[in-house]
Amino acid sequence: MTNFADTREVLSNYLKARIPLVVIRSMERSRCEDLLISLAQEFRQMPFYLHSRTEGIKQLGDGQLVSDDTSLPAAIDFATGVFKRTEFANFVFTDVEELEDETSTSRHFAELARLAETRGDTLILFSSKPVWTGLGRLGMSVTLDLPETDELYHVISGLIEQYRGQVRIDWDAEDVRTAAGILTGVTETEAQNVLASLIAGGTLTRDNLHKLSEYKDRIFGDLAGIERVPLREDCRVGGLGNLRTWLSRRERLMFADYTQLKITPPRGVLLVGVPGCGKSLSAKAIAQDWKLPLYRLDMSAVLGMYVGQSETRLREALQTADRVAPCVLWIDEIEKALASGGGDSGTSRRLIGQFLFWLQESTSRAFMVATANDISSLPPELTRKGRFDEIFFVDLPDACDREEILRMYFSSLCDYELPDQLATRLVRLSDTFSGAEIQSAVSDIGQALFADERADMYDEDTVVQFFENTVPFAQSNPDVLENIRAWGRSRAVPAGTEQTDDTAGMPGGSTGRRIIMTV
Ligand SMILES: Nc1ncnc2c1ncn2[C@@H]1O[C@H](COP(=O)(O)OP(=O)(O)O)[C@@H](O)[C@H]1O
Ligand SMILES: [Mg+2]
Numbered sequence: 001m002t003n004f005a006d007t008r009e010v011l012s013n014y015l016k017a018r019i020p021l022v023v024i025r026s027m028e029r030s031r032c033e034d035l036l037i038s039l040a041q042e043f044r045q046m047p048f049y050l051h052s053r054t055e056g057i058k059q060l061g062d063g064q065l066v067s068d069d070t071s072l073p074a075a076i077d078f079a080t081g082v083f084k085r086t087e088f089a090n091f092v093f094t095d096v097e098e099l100e101d102e103t104s105t106s107r108h109f110a111e112l113a114r115l116a117e118t119r120g121d122t123l124i125l126f127s128s129k130p131v132w133t134g135l136g137r138l139g140m141s142v143t144l145d146l147p148e149t150d151e152l153y154h155v156i157s158g159l160i161e162q163y164r165g166q167v168r169i170d171w172d173a174e175d176v177r178t179a180a181g182i183l184t185g186v187t188e189t190e191a192q193n194v195l196a197s198l199i200a201g202g203t204l205t206r207d208n209l210h211k212l213s214e215y216k217d218r219i220f221g222d223l224a225g226i227e228r229v230p231l232r233e234d235c236r237v238g239g240l241g242n243l244r245t246w247l248s249r250r251e252r253l254m255f256a257d258y259t260q261l262k263i264t265p266p267r268g269v270l271l272v273g274v275p276g277c278g279k280s281l282s283a284k285a286i287a288q289d290w291k292l293p294l295y296r297l298d299m300s301a302v303l304g305m306y307v308g309q310s311e312t313r314l315r316e317a318l319q320t321a322d323r324v325a326p327c328v329l330w331i332d333e334i335e336k337a338l339a340s341g342g343g344d345s346g347t348s349r350r351l352i353g354q355f356l357f358w359l360q361e362s363t364s365r366a367f368m369v370a371t372a373n374d375i376s377s378l379p380p381e382l383t384r385k386g387r388f389d390e391i392f393f394v395d396l397p398d399a400c401d402r403e404e405i406l407r408m409y410f411s412s413l414c415d416y417e418l419p420d421q422l423a424t425r426l427v428r429l430s431d432t433f434s435g436a437e438i439q440s441a442v443s444d445i446g447q448a449l450f451a452d453e454r455a456d457m458y459d460e461d462t463v464v465q466f467f468e469n470t471v472p473f474a475q476s477n478p479d480v481l482e483n484i485r486a487w488g489r490s491r492a493v494p495a496g497t498e499q500t501d502d503t504a505g506m507p508g509g510s511t512g513r514r515i516i517m518t519v
Pocket of ligand 2: 276279280281332333371
């Protein structure tokens with residue numbers, strides 16, 4: 001059953017039981033109103049009045065306006081009159097504010113509820129927030145959640161059926177399901193608005209499906225706890241073939257229709273490893289490749305809050321991620337915030353628990369990409385099997401990945417196609433370089449060319465010089481590197497393609513492989 005039908009059944013029982021006060025918690029006024037209209041049809045023998053600040057008071061059965069006075073005090077007076085005169089009447093208030101605390105409004109409603117009780121009447125309030133306990137205790141409440149995928153499916157297909165024939169509509173039932181999946185988390189009205197805007201564009205093609213995420217993103221302009229990361233330039237990752245293959249198998253799962261499936265969407269990956277080798281870059285690249293919005297959850301900011309606030313903040317952030325899903329949720333250098341030793345360890349323990357709970361329980365399509373450089377301070381619970389879908393170890397690029405990265409940056413930063421012979425020399429020279437160090441050496445060359453106002457590349461020896469001048473992290477910190485490697489090799493899956501020792505370091509072994517990962 002959908003939540004609309006569930007809620008309707010609960011409400012129907014409340015009405016039969018003549019509960020004097022019913023609070024319907026929802027963010028969607030019009031859906032609540034639809035719900036009551038359908039109940040008014042079921043309980044025809046009872047009068048239903050509904051007050052709104054735009055129209056005044058109308059009868060729900062026949063929709064007839066009984067008063068055009070829109071003010072709240074007038075409506076309360078009217079309801080008081082009805083409750084004094086009539087048995088089994090229902091009075092709905094749709095726009096009431098200041099019900100969370102004890103205010104004169106909430107006290108007035110409490111009085112009205114007590115009056116309702118004397119004659120078997122029911123006072124019904126729509127509220128998006130919890131109400132003051134002094135009021136809430138006089139009755140029952142029910143929550144009408146946002147429409148589920150199934151309901152959105154009907155909303156969307158209903159809307160596009162109206163326009164079939166007038167505009168080009170390429171979507172079949174499966175595309176509508178995909179659209180419903182993407183829009184999950186928005187209200188019915190918002191879904192209608194998004195669809196109407198697309199249809200107004202004149203065509204509804206498969207390409208438009210990706211636009212839905214953009215629209216949805218606009219709906220959630222002001223987000224609690226997570227920050228939208230704009231993907232300006234092309235995020236191209238060289239190498240990391242294993243990770244790339246793994247991800248491409250997950251892409252379809254991210255967009256699958258889960259109403260028909262027993263499985264749940266992918267949860268995400270943890271990328272650990274050597275600094276500067278493409279972990280953060282990969283987070284951006286995944287979002288770009290999957291055409292999903294990227295959100296960053298800043299754990300350090302969450303942890304830096306006052307005692308007790310960090311948990312609320314993290315919960316809000318994860319809930320927001322569930323609502324904006326499908327999306328990529330990125331936590332960069334997760335170990336910094338969750339270091340097991342330092343800081344207020346009580347708080348970080350609880351946060352880790354909360355975070356792991358979400359990883360396990362959430363069924364939304366928020367794909368988590370967490371990165372970590374310093375494995376020694378990673379809380380061990382995080383790396384236990386079954387938390388993330390996979391833990392990848394990002395090592396220094398091997399020869400063939402270095403060749404790919406070198407070619408990529410020479411082409412993009414210097415507009416220069418690297419000849420094979422120079423490529424072979426540089427691949428050897430850059431042994432133990434990280435992707436970031438290669439990028440930085442090539443970028444230095446590009447800047448020097450500009451400063452020297454040269455149109456063509458330097459001679460080979462000069463180019464080589466730029467690389468010889470770099471002392472890579474791996475050489476200056478061999479112990480750190482060894483530690484990271486020992487950890488990664490024993491506990492994680494290699495993100496790069498595994499190579500045998502004979503071919504490692506030998507560019508010749510990589511012939512034919514020229515994959516540029518435009519993930
Ligand atoms: N595999 C790679 N392919 C292409 N560029 C890379 C790669 N690894 C690192 N880089 C370059 O180095 C920069 C820093 O890499 P980053 O992903 O931030 O490293 P980290 O693994 O520490 O998160 C990137 O923005 C990119 O320019
Ligand atoms: Mg990083």
